Amino acid sequence: MGRFPAKSDYEDMRNARISENQARLASLGLQKTISELRLITTPAKSPKRKWQKVDYSSVPLRRSNRLKQVNPNSSDASISVGRSLRFLADPDTELSDGDVSEEDEKRPANAPLVDWRLCRSAEVSSERRCMSKGRGSVYDPVFGICCHFCRQKKLCGEEDCKRCNDLDVDQPCLGKTDCSVCHSTNGVLCRACLKIRYGEEMEEVRNNKQWKCPHCIEEEGSKPYWICNSSFCLKKRKMVPTGIAIYRAREMGYESVAHLLMDELQRKDKR
Template identity: 50%
Template sequence: MGSLGGKSDYESVRDARISENLARMEMLGLRRCAGELSAIASASASASAAASRRAGIGGTTPRRNPKPPRVLTPLRRSGRLVAIAAAAPAGSASGPRRSARLNGQTTEHKALPLKGSLSKFAAEEAEEEEEEEQEEKKAMVVIDKERVRILQERRCDSKGRGAVYDPVLGICCHFCRQKKLCGEEGCKRCGEGDLNQPCIGKTDCSSCHSSYGILCRACLKVRYGEDMDEVRKNKNWMCPHCIEEKGTKKFWICNSSICLKKRKLSPTGIAIYDAREQGYESVAHLLMDKLKCRAF
């Protein structure tokens, strides 16, 4: 190893090798050839730049494959317009349609009908409109009768949740969230298709009168242990959601997935079999007993 102030052995060997390579290139004439080639390349580049400036291209090279020249062809017209132009008389204009006034022709204005004739025409039009309305009403009656017949055939005979889904007539249950037609006898909404009538197969809370208090017969019995006939007789019946909010029945909660998630509880799923095996009347009674155990 050399001293810090002098060159190392590696640097000395490197300098000697560079000197040998330069001498070999000089002997072969490579440096002279490289200089001549660089001079030729710079001359050609300056010449092309000057030509581009003269052509006004701004330094860009011209296209290798220039676009072919545009050839003007006659405009295409539809066969209908060609036939109309051929059939028109010689003196008629073949251009776009214009009014007679703009074409310089005189026009004769038709006389308006008298007052009596106006009333006659209006009466005839009114009669035609009335006949059309009557025909539409007859058609609607026929359609309504056919709809009622189909509903009566498809309705579920049981008094459970129902089996016919109808997004128009069906009312959504708060628990199962199914818009099914009830199987209750005498329900004009589900049986006759009357939208103005309530569904007697769904509950109605006397306190909130909202969607929280709408339960079908099956969900009311399985999830809360209440009977639809008794609820229908009780005019002051409150839904489980309102009972939970008012606190009238301790540890009684609405066990729908919507309300359980609001209480940060996991939905129970199909828990009626576990509830009945343990001797509970419904899922609500099972949950009420569990909440009591947690409280104490």
């Protein structure tokens, strides 16, 4: 067995220096431990506040002016809760059940009934910003018809549309579709959404008096896997909205987003 090597002169010098430093610290009174120094530097903890339960039954609840039926501009007058502009257009005029006839209820979806009391209360601008035939030219809260997909309530850019050009409410909007079966808002689509989302042209739909919306086609089952791909309808199916999927559909060779979804649903069903 080998012996441990003897201590070198460097180790002896090091130990001597350590002893000398410890003696110097002891003479200066700096033999404080780390724990003692922490006790000196640590601030005293503030006492915890005692939690008190608030009795909300004795405190008055905050209510908005809408719920209080108080007009902020007047201390005496009160406004009705949840009343639309259609009712507030003419304060001297009250609506009754006889204001809407059976003929008005059967109007097509692309020619809805317009209350003239709302027309008087709203500022309607007929100035055109552009003559686009896509989703329309200008937003109009009264005469504009909302598209089921893009939900843009605009006047269309069709040249022969008397409703949007002349503001004739008795005429249908030529820039919006109308389902021949349901005549509901589900079948109201603008020119751009009809082309991009379903691959159909407005002129063909306009000439086809038997045109059906995707909802009615799905109910009758004449076209399997053909569904409405609006965000509302996809969320009801617990599907993720497609967003701007027309570029992906065209890159893959599909005519529209509906054709892409139809193929994807068919492949998913075969798995």
